[in-house]
Amino acid sequence: MTAAEQKARAIRFLENFNDANPAVFAELITENFRFEIVAGLPEFPPVVGRENFAASESATLRRLFPDGLKLVLEHVLCDGPLVVATASADTVAMNGRRYRQHYCFFLRFAGDLIAEGREYNDTNLVREVFLV
Numbered sequence: 241m242t243a244a245e246q247k248a249r250a251i252r253f254l255e256n257f258n259d260a261n262p263a264v265f266a267e268l269i270t271e272n273f274r275f276e277i278v279a280g281l282p283e284f285p286p287v288v289g290r291e292n293f294a295a296s297e298s299a300t301l302r303r304l305f306p307d308g309l310k311l312v313l314e315h316v317l318c319d320g321p322l323v324v325a326t327a328s329a330d331t332v333a334m335n336g337r338r339y340r341q342h343y344c345f346f347l348r349f350a351g352d353l354i355a356e357g358r359e360y361n362d363t364n365l366v367r368e369v370f371l372v
Contacts, residue, residue: 243318250323259300262294266311270355321349337369
């Protein structure tokens with residue numbers, strides 16, 4: 241896979257956070273895919289497995305953001321099997337609170353599929369919007 245193809249797949253995966261289509265997630269990740277929101281919040285544990293991630297992440301995104309996450313990618317960099325992307329979102333959460341978040345995503349490819357994902361964000365904002 242070329243770097244351009246890998247970048248395109250990473251972008252498709254990340255932009256699917258807006259559509260939350262489980263089929264799109266499933267076609268882009270490995271069977272033993274692992275995704276972690278690096279926040280240390282027990283309410284958001286790591287998710288392991290293709291079907292588990294595709295179904296649970298899609299359902300969670302739709303529940304937390306009924307009008308969509310509105311994620312906008314800013315920069316996407318590829319280096320070997322690694323992709324790093326910065327992004328932002330400005331939306332309203334299911335509880336009516338504004339959710340204006342900044343992200344850094346780390347994706348690791350194994351062959352043509354994404355094997356690992358990590359999301360770094362403003363943990364305090366997550367806590368204030370969803371847990372208080």
